[in-house]
Amino acid sequence: MSDQDDPRPFPDPAQLPEVPPDTLGLDAEEMRRLGHKVVDMVVDRAMARGQEPAIRTGDAADLRDRLGGPLPEAPGDPDAALELMAEVALAHQQHGDHPRYFARVPGPAAFAAILGEWMGTGFNTICASWGGASGPATVELVALGWLSEMLGLPAGTEGVLLSGGSMGNLTGFAVARAEMGPGVAYLTDQTHASLPRNLRALGFAGDEIARLPADARWRMSAETLRAAISRDRAAGRRPMMVVATAGATNTGAVDPLPEIADICASEGLWLHVDGAYGAPAAITEEGRAALAGLDRADSLALDPHKWLFQPYDLGVCLVTRPGALERSFAIHPEYLRDVREGAGEVNFGDRSLELSRRSRALKLWMSLRTYGAARFRQAVRDGIACAETAEAMLRAAPETWEVVTPAQLGIVCFAGRGADAAAHEAAARALAESGYACVTTTSLGGRSVLRLCTINPLTTEDDLRGTLDRLAAALAAPPAG
Template sequence: MKSNPTLTLSEEEMKAYGYKVVDTIVEHFKNQHKKDPVFNASRQEMDSIFLEQAPEQGKDSSEVLDFVVENVLEATDILSHPKSYSFVPGPSNYISAMADTLATGFNIFSGGWVNAPAAAELEIVTINWLLKLFKFPTKKGGGIFTSGGSMANLTALVTARRQKCGDDFSKAVIYLSDQTHSSNIKAIRTIGFRKEQIRIIPTDIEFKLSINKLKNVIAKDRLEGLQPFCLIGTAGATNTGTVDPLVAMSKICKEEDIWFHVDAAYGGASILAKNGHQLLKGIQKADSITVDPHKWFFQPYEMGCLLVRNHKWLSKTFTEKPEYLRDIEGNTSEINFYDHGIQLTRRFRALKFYMSIKTFGLQSFREAIDYSINLAEKTESYLRKSSNWEIVSPATLGIINFRFNPITKQLPEKELDELNQKISQEIINSKEAMLVTTVLQKQIVLRMCLINPRTTFKDVKQTLEKCVAFGKELTK
C-alpha cells in the first residue's frame, strides 16, 4: 500500500472494513459457546506468528484484518464463555460492546465538562443510579468510573489517606483481611506505605474478617501511638464470595474515626438481587465502595467504579489547577472528572453502562443476578447429593468451592490436594472448560464463579461429570 500520511480511508473502505469488524463480533457472540474457552500458547509459538520489525510500508487493510481475526482474536481464553468458571469471568454484552465502539469511534474525551458535557452528564447520571442502588446519598455522594477494580481501590485509598492523614502518613495504619483482594495491597504499596503499616486480620471459619481480632489489633496500635486510618471490608471475596461483617466493621470505624472502604468489585452487583440489601448488609455505611461494572454488571473491559459518600472528598484529593486547563474549569456543578481521579484523558466509559441499562432495563440485570445466585445454590445441592464431592465453601454470591473426595476412598490430605490439582489440569488440557483451583484453609479446591447468565445448569453438570470421570480414572 502506498504511503497514507493522513491515515484515512475512503467512505466505502471504512464501511466495508467496519461491516467486516461487526460481522466478526456478531459471529463471536453467536458462536462463542461452541468454541473452546481455554487457549494456551508459548512465547515461542506466539513469536513465530507475530515477531517482526515495524513495517515501513503498509499492507492492504483487509489482509491485516483477516490476519488479526485468525491469529489474534482466537488466541485467547474466552472469559465470557458459559464454561469459563474461573477467576471472575467477564460475561459482557453486545450493546455495551457496540457502545464502546461508538465511544472509541468518536474518540470522546471524558475528562472535562466543557469538552464533552453529555459524556460528563452520563457519568453523573449513571453514578447516581449506582449511588441510589447502594443507598448512598445521591445529592452529596459521587464517584468515578475507572479502568477496573484495582484502579478504583487505588483511588479510594489515596482519597482515604488525604482525608484522614493529610500529608503526614508516617504513623498511619491500614487494616484488611487475609481474604482481601491483592489489588488493595498493591495499591497500599504503590502509594508508599511500608509493610509495617499494614495489618492483615485473620478470617474465621466462614472466611469473614474476625471482629474480635480487629479490635485487639486496633487497640494495640493506639497504645503504641499509631494512627489507625483505614479499614477495608470485602463484599464478595474473590475466593469464596463471602461478605465481611460490614455492620460491625462500620461501627468500629465510626467509633475510631477510621475510613471504611468496601471492596465490592465483583460482589457489589448482588445489590440487585431480590434480597440484595440483606446479602450486602451494612454496605451503605461505607465511606467508599469499589464496584466493577466489567464483572457482574456484564460490561466489557475496562470498567470499574468508585463510589464515595461525599463527592467533595474526590475533588479535594485530586484537583490540580494547571494554567493550560484554566479555560475549561467551568462552574462547580459541571463536573470535570479529571478532578475526581487520577486520569486526565479518559475514555467515555459511562456510555456502555448507560446504553445497556437503558436497552435491557434494570429488571433484566436483576434477573440475571438472581439467576447466578440460584445456579450456584443448585450446583451446591447437586454436589451434596453425591458421595464423590465435598463442599469446602458453600454457594455464596454465585461462587462455590468444592473438591473431589470420594467417601469410599478415605484419601489423605496430601493426595486429595494432588488429585484435585490434577483434575483441574485435565479439564484445562481438554480445553472444554476453564476450571482452576484455589487454596482455602490449606486445601487445594476447585472453584466455580457462576456469574455468566448464559451458563446453564447443564453446562455445569457436564463439567462436573467430566471431573468425576477424571477423578475416578486418577484414583483407580
C-alpha cells in the same frame, strides 16, 4: 441556529467540500465495508461462543512468529489483518463470556454495552474536563447516579469510572488518606492480593498494613478487628481505615459490614469496601440482604466488567462523602483554564489520577438504557441461583465431592474426596486443555479446593453437570506416566 437547536449532530457527508485524502485514513466506502465486516465477525463469534474453547493458551514463539515479523513499511491488506487478529490473537485467550468459563470472575459482556464502547472509540471520545467533554461527562454522571441508586447508596454519593478493581480500590485508599491523614489500614488474609500492593504503592509502611486472620467463615472478625485497633492505639500507632470485603474472590464471603461500620463509627475510622465483583449483588433483594451495611461505606470499589456485564475495562470508585474526590485529586494548571469555564460542573480529571481518560460510561449508560435495571437484576439473580444449583449437585454426590464453602454470591468451593492439590490442579488443567470449561483451584487454610464462579446468565444446568462430570472423571483417572 445554536448547536443545541441543530437536529443533526454532524453535517451531511454529501454537503461537505472535497478535502485532501487523510494520510492515515480510508475512503468512506472502505471504512463502511470494513466496519460491517468487524460487526459480522463479532456477532458471529457471539452466536457461537459456547462452541469455542473456554480458554486457549498458545506457544509464545509460535504466536510471535504468526503475529509479528518485520516492521510493516508499506500498506497492507486490512482484511487479512482483521482475520489474523480474530483467528490467532483473539482466539488465544480466556473467554470470560463463555457459558462454561468458571475461573476467577468471568466477564460476560452484553452486546448493548459493546455498542456503547464502539461509539466512544469511533468518536475518539475523551472525558477529562467539562469544557472538553460536557456530553460524555454528563453521561458519566448519569451512569454513576443510576448505579448508586441501584446499589442503595446514600444521596450525594460521588464517583469516577476507572479501569478495574485495582484502580478503584487505590483511588478509594488515596481519598481516605487525603481525608484522614496517615495511619493503619486493617484488612484480612482473604483480602484481594492487589489491595496490600495498592497500600504499599501509596506509601503505607509495613506496620501501617495490619493483615488480620479471617474467621472460620473466611470473613473479617469484628472481635479480632477491635483487638487489633486497641493494640495499635496502645503501641502509639494511629488506626485510620478498615478495608472490608463484599464478596471475597476465593469464596464469595462478605465481611460483617454492619458490625465493622459500627466499629469505624465509634473509633473514627474510614470504612472502605472492596466489592469488586460482589457489590453488584446489592441491586437484588437477596444480595441487598447479604450485603447489609454496604450503604455505610465511606468508599466502595466495584467492577461492572464483572457482574454488571460490561466489556473490559470498567471499574468504579464511589465515595459517600461529597467533595472528597476533588479535594484529593483536583489540579489547577494554567494550561487547563480554558476547559474549566463551567463553574460548578464536574471535571472528571479531578476525581482520580487519570487525566487523559476515555469515556467508559458510554457502555454502561447504553446497556442500562437498552435493557433496563430489572433485566440486570434478573441476570444477577440467575448467577446467585446457578451457584446454589452447583452446590446441590455436589452434595448429591458425597462419595465424589465435599462442599468446602457453600454457594455465596455466585461462588462455591469444593474438593474431590481424597484428592490433594496435585490432583485438583491436574483435573483443572485437563478440563481447560479440553476446551470444554475452565475452573480454578485455590487454597483455604492450607487446603486445596476447586472453585466455580457462576455469574454468566448463559450458563445452564447441563453446563454445570458436564463440568462436574468431567472433573470427576479426571480425578478418577490414573496419574499420567
